[in-house]
Amino acid sequence: MAERDDPGIIGRRVQQLRTERGLTQKQLAEGAYTPAYVSTLEAGRVRPSEEALRHIAARLGVAYEELATGRPAHLATDLRLRLTDAQRTLATGGAEAAAEQYAVLLAEAEAHGLDDECATALLGLGECALESGDLVAGRLRFEQAEKRLADKPLPSRVPALRGRAVAHYLAGELRYACYLLESALDELNRTGLHDPSALVLLYGSVIGPYMDMGAHARAAQAAEFALALAPQVQDPALVARMHRSVARTLLAEGRVAEADASLGKAAELYRQLQISTELANCHWMRGYLHAQNGELERAENELREAQAILVDKRATLYTSQVVVELADVLHRRGKSEEAAGLLHDVLEDLSSERGAVHSAAAHRLLGIIAEDARDTETAEEHYVRAMSLLERAGAAGDLADLCRMLGDLLRRTGRVEAALNAYRTGLGHRTTPGTTTLGPAPAHPPL
Template sequence: MADRSAGDGRTAGTVTGAAGAESTAELGRRVLRLRTERGFTQRQLAEPAYTAAYVSTLEAGKVRPSEAALRHLADRLGVSYEELTTGRSPRDATRLRAALTDARRALATGAAEDATGLFEEVRDEAERLGFAEERSAALLGLGDCALETGELTLARDHFEDVERLLAGEPLPRRIPAIRGRAVAHLLAGELRYSCYLLESAIDELNASGLHDPYALLLLYTAAIAPYMDMGAHARAVRAAELALALAPSVDDPGLIARMHRGVARTLIAEGRTAEADASLAKAQELYEQLRIHTDLAHCHWMRGYVHAQDGNLERAERELRTARDMLASKRAALFTVQVEVELADVLRRRGRTAEAEALLLPLLARSPAPEPVDAPGPVETPEPATAPGAAPGPMTAPGGPGVTADEAGLTAERGAVHAGGAHRLLGLIADERGDVEAAEEHYCAALSLLERTGAAGDLADLCRLLGDLLRREGRLEAAMDAYRTGLGHRAAPGTTTLGPAPAEPPM
């Protein structure tokens, strides 16, 4: 038999397919290990097509076999061609995907810390085995876990890692990571940049003809919140309309539920509270079916907000307490304190100002004082103190059960919009009891925080409150400055520094 050490008629200089990226030495070591495990001699492995000398040279890493040679060896060793050439077994892929499912289930039930450990194990194993798809899925899960626990910088790092890992993939594959990064910037109070990320991705998808319904629905749904906080109501409504049009093409109940939550925000802004509550009821039903704990808490939060807007403060408090306790029990620290700001607003409106103040002050105690402002700037707060979510149960210390003091708190870099809302409420409380100095301090702190975010919601009202306070104190020039700033926002409702709206997909 002729020596086939150069391959089966092809040069041994290249390895085709998946083996092309594999080092010759690593491939040789893998063949040696598999042969030894199976108790084959080099001759037994080589026959009948090759020689023992060829296998010896291959195992020493001195020859790169052809595809035909690799397929012969894989067949003799009882493994797939892919497993031999890459070291990745289909069994490994199945095992990692099952582990990813377990991690996602842990995250869905609100056990973000447990999910983090599971995702980290998958990430490390997938990296070791060279499974790029499973590794990117694990990193995406880690980003979602970090959002849940309020670790926004860490979340952005994970999402950026996914984007780098999938840089050569079609854009729709990278959209979940882009959406995650935009949400992290939104929660940090960087509203304009959040909008920029989402709109750029929408434009790129539509310009390239990649009208992927799932990717577009993910982006339009995520865009509603920053649009609403910036006062870009027309864009928020249009994003909601496009999301509703795309929904029938998407088979993902969790995303559909998230869409209904976003649509509810636009309905609330239009005063259509009954329709908003119906939309939230649909989302809540889906979350209950899917047992997605944290998103279900967000539905209670939103419904509490709807009831507060409708004047049903008792139901609003009940829903907000429910959301708060659900989030706190799962250590969703940032979301928990955001709900507490909303709850404090309801308590103040119910005349329980001492409880509201006791809830708010510790949330800001660890926050560095914002830079003072001499005159109101062009800013706005979010909707009456926050965006929606909440829960039942007695009120406890800020952060609630399961959230430590170090995890609680709002800062300019972590929940700036809600920190501004908290200062606004504390200003109202101080104003109502005649503490002018404290009220002015809190109003100005709210302005300083919200100017950084670009949030729009309550800026005109905040400027009016400050103007009224200054006018009562006889500081008419400063009061006029505050009123002018507020009127400027009233004169141009919904305007932002955003560029043209993104192109729309063919529907």
Template sequence: MGRRVSRLRAERGLTQKQLAEPAYTPAYISTLESGKARPSEAALRHLAERLGVSHEELATGRPAELAAGLRLRLTDARLALASGAPEDAAALFEALHEEAVRHALAPEQAAALLGLGDCLLESGALAGARDCFASVERLLADEPLPRRVPAIRGRATAHLLTGELRYACYLLETALDELNASGLHDPEALLLLYTASIAPYMDMGAHVRAAHAAELALALAPSVSDPALIAGMHRGVARTLIAEGRIAEADASLAKAQELYRQLQIRTELAHCHWMRGYVHAQHGNLEHAESELRTARSILAAKRAALFTEQVEVELADVLRRRGRPGEAEALLRPLLAARTAEAPGDDLAKDGAENGTDRTGALGAARGAVHAGGAHRLLGLIAEERGDTEAAEEHYCAALSLLERSSAAGDLADLCRLLGDLLRRTGRVEAAMDAYRTGLGHRAAPGTTTLGPAPATPPFRPPRVPGAL
């Protein structure tokens, strides 16, 4: 501080007396410049005004415009992630993180790590993404909880994509309870958490909780101005509407989300809307339209090099191809998804993804990466094998799927798989083993959302006004 004051004074041609007047003495300035004392807050502001610099620049040595410039470049990196490949955006976030660390700008460090975590999610480097989001939470540990909510949501999403559904729910519900108990009723933070909780609830079969979260999200929406959050809410709500058979309403909700994502040029989320529309068409037997929507989603995600999401869409596309009588095409799409590969891991140095040469050795889909869809891929391969009469291969695939889905607690998928395995065992004369499989499936379907989860998060002490169209 003393050297900084002395340098700035000399650059401006001021004497110690001129700098001190009228509030302080030359002796006080000499004491400061020699490092024998630090200025009080009042003295710091006096000196900053006399030297013609900002309070922040004099206190920290950082130019006033540095943090603002970093924030602008972080916005540019966000735009790069929305429209381009995650590894390209990751390089931008890494550089910005290094600069923020160099200048001890903690909020900008957190923003850069949050962006890098989102890049790693898209690329499928889930362990690295979790590390980034956890680092953001540590950096912002002394900040109010709403500031940490995007990182909590990111970490929960990483666990969800890994297949750890219960832990994803735990993270989101804990944050919701803390927000509601503390009176920190930040509408954007609450909307982000309620929307994020819909997917793991649905995958676990906790449809009542998912519908309740969707209702609260809809009620919060009028208090939120961020269009990306509103679009995410519409996409999440559509999942609960689909489960209730309210297809026209779900389609309208997806259309709203699509339009917002198109305006914002967020291509990954736009692809997710096509993906969900493909799912809706597939559920209602409109396989031609389902294939078209899924291929559109796959094309967008592949062009963005969003590896994990591309692979997950390919599993659902393979299901449609099999149902359209093209099992060979479906099998050709599925088998590479379960094979080990070496993939570039963007942000490796910061994410600590585990390989010195910047690569990440992983299965394309598996227990640690997309477990639910990996189980779905094995299920489909089992169906294809069974249809061509290869019961041994079918049983192997069903058992592999069962192992993956049991770890993830995906109740509905587990029940369906146990039925398929039980039917296969019964047809091959193993009645007792078939009964065990059926019992396992029934166990997973018993009271969904109550046997697999703890108490539901507390309802907010204030209740947002009910809006037309709420569930």
């Protein structure tokens, strides 16, 4: 039986509708019930059966659902269709337009007490906020969605939890993002809630924080589990996202052809689905892949394609992150002046709370460019700023490499003791990679 309001509310609703239609209690009861029964029902002193409500609904000319819950007939179905439209707007259009749609739908769902639809709208608003770069608002929306779904099984709550973790990750809070994702994975696997879609979403999402923390072994294992579970997943967008994440671990292992193939699968799916932000992310990753492989012209073309898509979508934070990668390629191609200009512009949009890892990468590259120009003082300033950002984020692998670069700079300028301190700091981060500081790995899925 569908969820219904309490007898008092139903009674008042029946009385209002009967009065609006000019019917007496006797006329409403005709054919099956007595006027006394209708009077008792309207007073809220009896809980009407479904059969009684269906009879009264027919006499009043309204749908049973509307009489029992106060919601217009097919409201939930209509809302779900419009939520799908909003999702399409976000995928193919822009976050601002989608956010407007989601806000209207959220208000309607709240007005009629539709928690599932409220949660879906909140998830959409969270994704819009992430795309616009408003990480605090995004995190709040995902938290609100989790509260709406508090009574649901964990697999139903995973998209909201994952969204919250991504917001923390983008803010540079790598360890907490890992904690959220690993906790959910552990609970799903230990309690037997082996929902393939939920697991693939979590495994694909935890790869990025693992890689940035230097926990490459865990990233590789997460990719292995995601690939094994993917055939059981029906959502092509989720499969595409998984392939994009997995490509990063393949590239780290030197499996360039496999990484490129994985990105190719993802890009083709995103083209078919017309999901432009994720398609931009595929171009971004392909640019990174070509750069790592020394194919700098191809890398620049891919990254500029990603930048153009993201600028068109006004995805400011993602655009800034791509520009950092593009600047690196431009510098390596001898276009250091253009690269430095891009980086200075980007640093206005990045901070320790908003894209900390990429902000550190921008400072690191500006330091390298300054070193090339023999401006050691400016180079040191950028390296120290980058180290501060990476320490806050817990990006151990990048931090160790940066300590080495700073040490080399200090040694060349004759500050041997300071250089030794920088090297020691770097060695400390090398000997405590993320795999040993994250705690026990989450339980494995049954494969």
